[in-house]
Amino acid sequence: GAGVSQTPSNKVTEKGKYVELRCDPISGHTALYWYRQSLGQGPEFLIYFQGTGAADDSGLPNDRFFAVRPEGSVSTLKIQRTERGDSAVYLCASSLSSRANTGELFFGEGSRLTVL
Amino acid sequence: AQKITQTQPGMFVQEKEAVTLDCTYDTSDQSYGLFWYKQPSSGEMIFLIYQGSYDEQNATEGRYSLNFQKARKSANLVISASQLGDSAMYFCAMREGRQGKLIFGQGTELSVKP
Numbered sequence: 001g002a003g004v005s006q007t008p009s010n011k012v013t014e015k016g017k018y019v020e021l022r023c024d025p026i027s028g029h030t031a032l033y034w035y036r037q038s039l040g041q042g043p044e045f046l047i048y049f050q051g052t053g054a055a056d057d058s059g060l061p062n063d064r065f066f067a068v069r070p071e072g073s074v075s076t077l078k079i080q081r082t083e084r085g086d087s088a089v090y091l092c093a094s095s096l097s098s099r100a101n102t103g104e105l106f107f108g109e110g111s112r113l114t115v116l
Numbered sequence: 117a118q119k120i121t122q123t124q125p126g127m128f129v130q131e132k133e134a135v136t137l138d139c140t141y142d143t144s145d146q147s148y149g150l151f152w153y154k155q156p157s158s159g160e161m162i163f164l165i166y167q168g169s170y171d172e173q174n175a176t177e178g179r180y181s182l183n184f185q186k187a188r189k190s191a192n193l194v195i196s197a198s199q200l201g202d203s204a205m206y207f208c209a210m211r212e213g214r215q216g217k218l219i220f221g222q223g224t225e226l227s228v229k230p
Contacts, residue, residue, distance in 0.1 A: 042207050
């Protein structure tokens with residue numbers, strides 16, 4: 001498809017389990033971002049990739065959260081030992097990084113994570 | 117550190133009227149970008165409009181315009197001729213420099229009344 005694709009759209013898990021969320025960005029977009037959005041709040045930045053490397057991971061809340069983008073396209077957000085407070089919608093976005101455009105982010109529809 | 121403040125948790129507007137959604141920001145950078153996004157109840161984030169810190173003219177995109185007041189560090193979104201489909205959450209966001217993360221405000225929920 002032409003847009004940012006996220007899977008799964010919904011994930012229910014139990015406290016303490018491991019979870020992986022996948023993001024497939026728009027083809028040709030070099031920058032990829034992960035955000036977390038709790039109900040009634042604005043998206044909260046987690047991590048940003050430029051190509052294969054994490055250019056800014058300052059938003060990851062703790063070492064239970066990790067993300068990879070091994071080939072510079074698809075990214076996986078990994079959450080270990082999930083806690084109830086991790087329940088949120090996880091948004092992925094991608095953008096073109098060039099001086100010729102505004103660099104707006106194109107968002108996927110999100111993965112809703114519920115930790116019981 | 118960069119910060120975005122949206123002080124209006126909720127706003128109401130009559131259909132066909134104009135509405136202004138407030139946004140103030142804080143940054144020490146001279147080069148930055150300001151964005152507005154719309155998030156309907158379906159959840160997708162829709163890009164509306166962009167203003168660069170060096171742009172002298174206020175940005176406009178159809179019924180959306182951005183009232184950029186650099187000295188006051190404000191970037192208010194103006195929606196003209198409101199439509200029922202404009203009912204949604206609206207987020208202001210900022211990026212320092214030309215690349216990197218966007219930092220979002222808390223959002224304003226706009227309700228358009230028929």
